[in-house]
Each structure stands twice: as structure tokens, then as C-alpha cells.
Amino acid sequence: MGNGLTAKGQATRRRIVEGAAREIRENGVATTTLDDIRRRTATSKSQLFHYFPEGKEQLLLAVAEHEAGRVLSDQQPHLGRLNSWDDWRKWRDAVVRRYRLQGQNCPLGVLTSQLARTTPGAQAVSGRLLDEWQAQILAGIRHMQVQGHISPDVDAGEAAAALLAGIQGGVSILLSTGRLTHLEATLDFAIARLKASTATNAA
Amino acid sequence: MGNGLTAKGQATRRRIVEGAAREIRENGVATTTLDDIRRRTATSKSQLFHYFPEGKEQLLLAVAEHEAGRVLSDQQPHLGRLNSWDDWRKWRDAVVRRYRLQGQNCPLGVLTSQLARTTPGAQAVSGRLLDEWQAQILAGIRHMQVQGHISPDVDAGEAAAALLAGIQGGVSILLSTGRLTHLEATLDFAIARLKASTATNAA
Numbered sequence: 263m264g265n266g267l268t269a270k271g272q273a274t275r276r277r278i279v280e281g282a283a284r285e286i287r288e289n290g291v292a293t294t295t296l297d298d299i300r301r302r303t304a305t306s307k308s309q310l311f312h313y314f315p316e317g318k319e320q321l322l323l324a325v326a327e328h329e330a331g332r333v334l335s336d337q338q339p340h341l342g343r344l345n346s347w348d349d350w351r352k353w354r355d356a357v358v359r360r361y362r363l364q365g366q367n368c369p370l371g372v373l374t375s376q377l378a379r380t381t382p383g384a385q386a387v388s389g390r391l392l393d394e395w396q397a398q399i400l401a402g403i404r405h406m407q408v409q410g411h412i413s414p415d416v417d418a419g420e421a422a423a424a425l426l427a428g429i430q431g432g433v434s435i436l437l438s439t440g441r442l443t444h445l446e447a448t449l450d451f452a453i454a455r456l457k458a459s460t461a462t463n464a465a
Numbered sequence: 466m467g468n469g470l471t472a473k474g475q476a477t478r479r480r481i482v483e484g485a486a487r488e489i490r491e492n493g494v495a496t497t498t499l500d501d502i503r504r505r506t507a508t509s510k511s512q513l514f515h516y517f518p519e520g521k522e523q524l525l526l527a528v529a530e531h532e533a534g535r536v537l538s539d540q541q542p543h544l545g546r547l548n549s550w551d552d553w554r555k556w557r558d559a560v561v562r563r564y565r566l567q568g569q570n571c572p573l574g575v576l577t578s579q580l581a582r583t584t585p586g587a588q589a590v591s592g593r594l595l596d597e598w599q600a601q602i603l604a605g606i607r608h609m610q611v612q613g614h615i616s617p618d619v620d621a622g623e624a625a626a627a628l629l630a631g632i633q634g635g636v637s638i639l640l641s642t643g644r645l646t647h648l649e650a651t652l653d654f655a656i657a658r659l660k661a662s663t664a665t666n667a668a
Contacts (some may be wrong), residue, residue: 417657420654420657423646428637433634434634435629442628
């Protein structure tokens with residue numbers, strides 16, 4: 263996200279994107295106008311044009327990238343250092359807490375489904391998020407295998423993909439039913455089975 | 466689905482719903498009109514009114530129920546008799562095959578997202594599908610536990626919820642990326658770990 267901006271320019275751009283994200287979280291993407299965002303962020307028309315010359319969709323795409331970043335940062339520092347079962351428990355709790363707070367309103371999902379029809383690159387935001395998320399889970403599984411906490415018999419790539427799929431499904435069931443049970447079950451099942459894998463190996 | 470209809474009435478209603486489902490699968494829900502459905506199913510206006518007096522949304526809800534039924538029937542007879550690891554493998558293959566054929570177009574998802582805003586009961590169709598699906602997976606896990614093929618240490622309810630969440634997430638990743646890898650990974654990981662659970666128990 264260099265954009266050739268100075269540090270001050272970067273800060274202004276970030277302020278606009280964060281303000282737009284708050285406005286959209288509160289009032290929805292369909293009804294939020296560029297004027298709403300200008301008012302909220304105390305930005306002039308020419309400033310907004312300077313940072314987002316292609317208009318509203320370019321700004322919404324930047325908000326989607328910001329929301330995707332939050333999905334990962336809300337799981338840190340745990341997701342980035344899954345080095346013990348205690349770390350895994352803390353990560354599990356951070357994921358569940360994040361989605362409990364978010365409830366049935368998924369800002370990133372709303373943005374990407376709104377943008378997908380018109381904006382090239384909107385789906386790529388979700389794709390990059392999933393790739394990065396899975397890579398960090400995979401690094402955790404591999405670390406635990408090296409330490410002997412997860413059996414080498416476990417296919418680490420398969421397990422990481424399964425965990426990510428389970429979280430996605432748990433969140434989608436939360437969005438449609440309001441219930442966290444499936445998100446919790448998928449995390450608890452996978453972690454319990456990974457833990458048990460070393461006993462399997464010893465048998 | 467009694468509806469107080471005679472057997473002949475039931476058959477006519479089913480013919481209309483199945484024809485409407487085909488029309489919508491081919492041409493999309495947004496552009497399909499009642500006239501399209503009447504033409505395709507050779508149904509008169511008064512016949513259509515007789516079976517769906519509340520109009521298009523009532524018919525679309527019936528189509529959604531029909532599509533939800535197909536999600537389960539496409540997995541049979543395997544889903545209903547998960548009594549050996551060979552049955553589990555056949556079920557796993559049936560799920561993957563079903564979604565490979567379906568690809569990135571999910572008729573039920575399109576219908577329920579279209580109906581959700583306007584039609585009471587549209588979300589309940591998905592809810593009932595998930596409940597029934599999970600109940601059949603749960604019955605399979607419990608059966609395997611009774612037979613000693615899955616450890617009694619496994620929380621059967623949690624495992625069934627985790628499998629369902631994984632499938633939902635795998636399908637949602639398929640819908641957004643076109644890739645089946647996560648659906649396969651979630652099924653293969655869960656089944657491999659359930660299989661390994663008895664070795665754990667013996668340790």
C-alpha cells in the first residue's frame with residue numbers, strides 16, 4: 263500500500279479509510295455516500311479526490327482491505343505464534359470473541375458482495391485474506407510438529423485448510439442463525455484432535 | 466408438505482416446483498417470471514394460482530425447499546448409513562462430487578438470499594437443512610462409536626457440528642474461488658482424525 267504517498271499523506275489516507283469504515287459499520291454500505299464520509303472525516307472534496315481519484319468504489323475497496331486486515335489483527339498476537347497449546351487456546355478464544363462481538367453483521371462480507379459485481383479486485387481482497395490466514399495456521403501446525411506436540415502423521419496443509427474452512431463455515435452459520443456453536447465446535451474439535459494425534463502416534 | 470392436496474394435486478404441484486427449479490437453475494432467479502414457469506411446466510394461470518395463491522414468493526419458497534431436499538438426497542444413501550469407514554468414504558466422495566458438479570452456482574443460496582428480505586420462513590429452510598444434515602452425521606458418528614470404530618472420548622455432537630461447519634466453509638470457499646480443495650481437506654482431515662481416535666484411546 264505504498265501509493266507513492268508521503269508519511270503525512272499515508273496518515274491522511276488512513277484517517278479517511280478508518281472513518282469510512284466506521285461510517286459503513288454504523289449505517290451500512292448502501293446508504294453511505296461520499297458526502298457522509300467527507301463530513302465524518304472532515305475531508306474536502308479535492309482531498310478525497312486526491313486520495314481516491316476513481317471515486318466511491320476505489321474508497322470502498324480500500325475499506326474492504328482495511329476490514330480484511332482487521333480480521334487478522336484481531337487474532338494477534340496469538341495467530342502469529344501458535345507455539346504451545348496455551349497459545350492455541352488463546353487464539354481460539356480470540357477468534358470466538360471477535361465473532362461474538364461482530365455478531366450477525368459482517369462488514370467485510372457486506373463490502374465484498376456489494377463490490378464483487380462492479381470492482382475488479384474485490385474478490386481478490388477476500389482471497390488474499392484467506393491465503394494469509396491459512397499460512398499463519400499452517401506455520402503454527404508445523405511448529406507444533408517440530409516440537410513434537412502434533413504427530414508428523416498429520417497432513418499439516420490439509421489440517422490448516424480444514425481449520426480455515428471450519429472457521430468460515432462457523433462464521434457463515436453465525437451470520438445466518440446468530441449462533442456461535444458451530445464456530446466453537448469446529449475450533450474445539452480440530453484442536454482436540456491435533457492434541458490427541460501424538461497419543462495416536464505412540465500407539 | 467401435505468397442503469391438503471390429493472395425490473394427483475401433489476404430483477401437479479411437484480411438477481410445477483421441479484420445472485420452476487430447472488428454469489431458475491438455468492436462467493437465474495432474478496430474471497425468471499411466473500410466465501416463464503407457466504410456459505415451461507405447461508400450467509395455466511388458474512392452476513398456478515390454485516397451488517400458489519400467494520404468488521411468486523410462495524412458489525420460490527417451495528423451490529428453495531425442493532433445492533434443500535436435493536442437498537440431502539444427493540448424499541444418499543451414504544449420509545443416512547455411515548456405518549463403516551467404507552460408507553464414510555463413499556459419503557465423502559458423494560459430497561465432493563455433488564459440489565464439483567454444482568460449481569460456483571448455488572441454487573439454494575441464490576434463492577434464500579433473494580427471499581430472505583421479503584419472505585418469512587426463507588431462512589428457516591436453510592436452518593432446517595443444516596439441522597437435518599447435522600443429525601444424520603451425528604447418527605453416523607454415534608453408530609461408529611457403538612461399534613468401537615470411533616473413540617468414546619470424541620464429543621460426537623461437537624464432531625458433527627465441526628463436520629457441518631467445515632462443509633459449509635468448504636462450499637463457501639468453492640463459491641468464491643472455484644476451488645474444491647478446502648471442501649476435500651475438511652472432510653479428509655475430520656475423517657482421518659476420527660479414524661485415528663481409537664488408536665489414541667488405546668495409548
